[in-house]
Amino acid sequence: MLTVDCVSRIFQHGKAGFRHVDFQLSKGEVVGVLGTSGCGKSTLLRVLAGLDPNYQGMIQTSAENPDQAFGMMFQEPRLMPWLNVIDNITFGAKRASSQQQAEELLETVGLAGFEKHFPKDLSGGMAQRVAIARSLLHQPEILLLDEPFSALDAFTKMQLQDLLLSIWEKHDTTTLLVTHDIDEAVYLCDRVIIMRGQPGQVESEIHIDRPKPRKRGDAQLAELKEEILKELDFTKT
Numbered sequence: 001m002l003t004v005d006c007v008s009r010i011f012q013h014g015k016a017g018f019r020h021v022d023f024q025l026s027k028g029e030v031v032g033v034l035g036t037s038g039c040g041k042s043t044l045l046r047v048l049a050g051l052d053p054n055y056q057g058m059i060q061t062s063a064e065n066p067d068q069a070f071g072m073m074f075q076e077p078r079l080m081p082w083l084n085v086i087d088n089i090t091f092g093a094k095r096a097s098s099q100q101q102a103e104e105l106l107e108t109v110g111l112a113g114f115e116k117h118f119p120k121d122l123s124g125g126m127a128q129r130v131a132i133a134r135s136l137l138h139q140p141e142i143l144l145l146d147e148p149f150s151a152l153d154a155f156t157k158m159q160l161q162d163l164l165l166s167i168w169e170k171h172d173t174t175t176l177l178v179t180h181d182i183d184e185a186v187y188l189c190d191r192v193i194i195m196r197g198q199p200g201q202v203e204s205e206i207h208i209d210r211p212k213p214r215k216r217g218d219a220q221l222a223e224l225k226e227e228i229l230k231e232l233d234f235t236k237t
Contacts, residue, residue, distance in 0.1 A: 001027045001174045002048075002142055007057030009040070009047050010199050017043050018200040021057075023193055025142065030168060030175040032189035034182065036232060039200030041178040045072070045144045048176070063141040071140030075147045077127035079119040086115040089134045098137060105133035108170070109163060125156035129163070136167070145177045149184070157181075158216075161188060165213055182228050186221045187214055194231045204231055 001024075008019040018040030025031055033041050046052040048059065049072045063069035079088045089102040106112050109129040119127060128148060135143060145164075149157040161184060168175060179185050185192050186208055196203045208224060215221075 001025050001029075001062055002176075003058070003060040004048070005058040005060070007044075007047065007055055007059060008199075009043055009052060009055040011054075015198055016040070018195065021195075021200075021202055023202065023205070025174050025176060027174055028168075028172040029191065030177065030189050032185035032192040033176065033178045033195060034180070034185055034192055034228060034232070035195030035200060035203075037180075038198050039195045040198075041195060041200070042146050044200075045146050045176070045178055048142075049144055061142065068138050069140060070142050070144055071135040071138065072144045073131055073135040073146065073148045075150055077119070077124075077131040079127055079130060081119050084116050084118050085111065085122075085130050088119070088130055089137055091134075093137060095138075101137060102133065105136055108136075108167065109133050123156075124152055125160060128152065128160060132160075132163070132167070136171070136173075139171075141174060143173045143175045145175065145179075147179055148177075150180065157184070162213070164188065169212075182225050183216070183221075185228070186224045187216060188212075192228060194228065196232070206231070 003024050004021055007021045010017040010019060016038065021044060035041050047055045049070050061069045080091065083091060086102055089105065090098045106115060109132050111126060111129050149160050152160065165188065167173065177188060190208055192206045192208065194203045195201065206224065206228060210220060
């Protein structure tokens with residue numbers, strides 16, 4: 001579905017970005033990217049989304065429509081305050097069917113009946129649900145998530161993680177998730193890519209061979225968390 005071959009994006013005189021990143025995503029995979037601050041995780045997503053064309057290396061996708069292969073969701077909802085919920089979701093859409101699709105997505109994310117509400121009337125979790133719906137409107141084959149739940153309280157975060165899983169089960173969307181939350185990564189992902197350094201490089205990759213949905217208190221997930229902490233040098237080996 002996606003091949004990233006020796007891709008680099010360096011700036012700030014070689015002190016920021018990432019270099020020589022290689023990985024592949026298969027159809028329907030949920031892959032996490034974890035790493036210390038400043039190792040280029042968010043920059044990598046911007047490059048993949050086409051928001052930063054100043055990179056070296058090769059990015060290939062087998063998506064049927066490469067121009068609409070990616071959907072992007074940021075740390076903040078980034079809703080336009082002067083537009084209501086349905087108009088935020090469909091803003092910039094060109095297809096005549098977008099309105100109906102937006103209404104269906106609102107049902108999917110649990111916001112049916114909130115079509116005419118404005119961002120000021122929404123909680124943080126509700127705003128992120130709108131952002132999820134917006135990122136899915138053009139039916140991307142690869143969903144890029146940049147710490148989408150980092151600003152939410154613990155209970156809302158868990159609700160939206162489960163919502164993301166339900167969307168994955170329904171649409172089989174290939175997903176690349178940047179996160180600082182190790183518990184989130186082992187709960188949602190099939191693989192976790194560990195990045196370190198400035199500029200960042202891929203340090204290692206951990207496979208999570210557990211069926212989804214998973215139990216948050218699973219002892220094997222706790223062991224995987226400990227393994228990831230060791231990879232990041234946050235525990236003694």
